[in-house]
Amino acid sequence: MLTFTINGAPHQAEVEGDTPLLFVLRDSLGLTGTKYGCGIGQCGACTVLLDGQATRSCQVPAESVGTQAITTIEAIEADPVGRRVVAAWIGNQVAQCGYCQSGQVMAATSLLKQSPKPSDDEIAGAMTNLCRCGTYNAIAAAVRQAAA
Numbered sequence: 001m002l003t004f005t006i007n008g009a010p011h012q013a014e015v016e017g018d019t020p021l022l023f024v025l026r027d028s029l030g031l032t033g034t035k036y037g038c039g040i041g042q043c044g045a046c047t048v049l050l051d052g053q054a055t056r057s058c059q060v061p062a063e064s065v066g067t068q069a070i071t072t073i074e075a076i077e078a079d080p081v082g083r084r085v086v087a088a089w090i091g092n093q094v095a096q097c098g099y100c101q102s103g104q105v106m107a108a109t110s111l112l113k114q115s116p117k118p119s120d121d122e123i124a125g126a127m128t129n130l131c132r133c134g135t136y137n138a139i140a141a142a143v144r145q146a147a148a
Contacts (some may be wrong), residue, residue: 002062006031007075017063024062025072033073033102037130043130047103048072054110054126073102076129081146082109087144096133103129108143117147 004011004050012041013028025048026032034057037045048057049071076082085108095101104127111118111126118126125142130138 002065004062004065004070005067005140006070007072007078008069017061019062019068020058020102021048021060021062021065024056025057025070028114031072031074035099035102037100037103042130043100044102044103047105047106047129049110052113053112054107057145071106076105076109079109079110079141081112084146085112085142088142092142092145093139094135094138094142096102100131104131104139108139109147111143112147117141118143122145 001012002017004013011029015024015028022034022036025034026036035045036058037043039058041056045057046057047054048055049055050065050068057108059103066148077086085105089095089101089105107127107129111123115122120140123140127139
C-alpha cells in the first residue's frame, strides 16, 4: 500500500512500487483528467505537478513519489496561477480535440510558477508537450495572457 498527497488530500493505492504514477492516478484512484498518450514520456499528455514541477507521470514509478505533493488537472483551478491559465486557455480558444490540454495546462502552470513573466524563448522551452491539432500559437498566446 502506497500513500500519496494528491490535490491536497491523502490517498492510498494498493499497487506495485514500479507502477507508473499515471496508472495509479487513472486506474487506482479514478483521476482520469491526466491522459495516457504515448507511455514513453514524449507527448506530455500525462503531465502533472510534483511539488510544483511539470512531470510526465507515465515515467514516474509510484514508489519514487515519496512525500512530494501531486497536483492533477482536477484541482488546477484551486491554484491562482492555474485558474489564470485555464481562463487564458478558454479566452484564446486553445482546445480543439482537447486530448493534450490537461498536460498543456499543467506545463503552463508550472512555467508561470517558476517564471511569472516568461520570455517567448522560455515559453517555447517549457511548452514541449505535443498537440496533434497544432494549436501551438494559441498555446503561446494563452501563456502570455496568463502571465500578463
